[in-house]
Amino acid sequence: MKALIIYWSGTGNTEKVAETIRRVLEKKGIKITVKKIEEAKGEELYDYDLVFLGSPSHMWLPAQPVIEFVKEKMREYGKRGFIKPCSPKIHGKNAVVFCTYSGPHTGIDEAIPAVKFMRQFFEHLGFNVKAEWYVVGEFHGNELYSTKGKLGDIRGRPNSQDLAKIENDTARLLSRLTRGPF
Numbered sequence: 761m762k763a764l765i766i767y768w769s770g771t772g773n774t775e776k777v778a779e780t781i782r783r784v785l786e787k788k789g790i791k792i793t794v795k796k797i798e799e800a801k802g803e804e805l806y807d808y809d810l811v812f813l814g815s816p817s818h819m820w821l822p823a824q825p826v827i828e829f830v831k832e833k834m835r836e837y838g839k840r841g842f843i844k845p846c847s848p849k850i851h852g853k854n855a856v857v858f859c860t861y862s863g864p865h866t867g868i869d870e871a872i873p874a875v876k877f878m879r880q881f882f883e884h885l886g887f888n889v890k891a892e893w894y895v896v897g898e899f900h901g902n903e904l905y906s907t908k909g910k911l912g913d914i915r916g917r918p919n920s921q922d923l924a925k926i927e928n929d930t931a932r933l934l935s936r937l938t939r940g941p942f
């Protein structure tokens with residue numbers, strides 16, 4: 761199996777999740793490429809069996825570089841005829857989308873549109889979206905939102921417990937996929 765992780769991270773939270781996923785994949789002996797989104801423009805997503813895309817929530821949506829990446833790839837794959845009516849699923853092409861968020865006002869609802877946006881991208885490409893991962897992250901530089909928001913005191917998150925859950929979810933996903941057929 762060939763896997764790719766693409767992410768954008770402004771203050772390091774999403775990067776911690778991406779690195780955790782990378783560690784598990786490496787431990788399982790899977791060939792893994794990790795790219796910050798700025799370096800991922802030339803990636804052929806269909807070359808991979810499993811693609812991860814991660815972003816923080818910025819005003820309920822993915823961060824701007826992630827939105828731009830998705831738009832650019834949609835244009836490219838549209839021109840190449842990959843975006844088909846009814847988005848038929850392609851056997852063996854799998855994706856996972858993940859988002860870190862602080863939820864200061866309405867909690868997880870602030871991450872859901874960001875995750876669904878990324879999910880739609882893969883579904884339009886015909887990928888099978890196997891999971892959506894939501895991870896709480898400290899709002900760096902904003903103490904009020906990191907201590908008095910809807911999710912309470914979120915300083916230091918994602919913490920070791922949050923990352924252990926990602927580790928576990930990644931391992932479970934891999935055993936589901938490799939038990940195959942995927």
Ligand SMILES: Cc1cc2nc3c(=O)[nH]c(=O)nc-3n(C[C@H](O)[C@H](O)[C@H](O)COP(=O)(O)O)c2cc1C
Pocket residue numbers: 768769770771772773774775815816817818819820821860861862863864867870871896897898899900
């Ligand atoms: C410009 C900006 C806008 C943000 N907007 C939201 C938001 O709408 N909802 C939310 O839950 N968190 C929001 N956050 C918090 C981040 O999503 C959260 O801290 C995330 O874990 C940061 O990830 P990163 O360190 O990978 O950049 C925002 C942060 C920034 C800097």
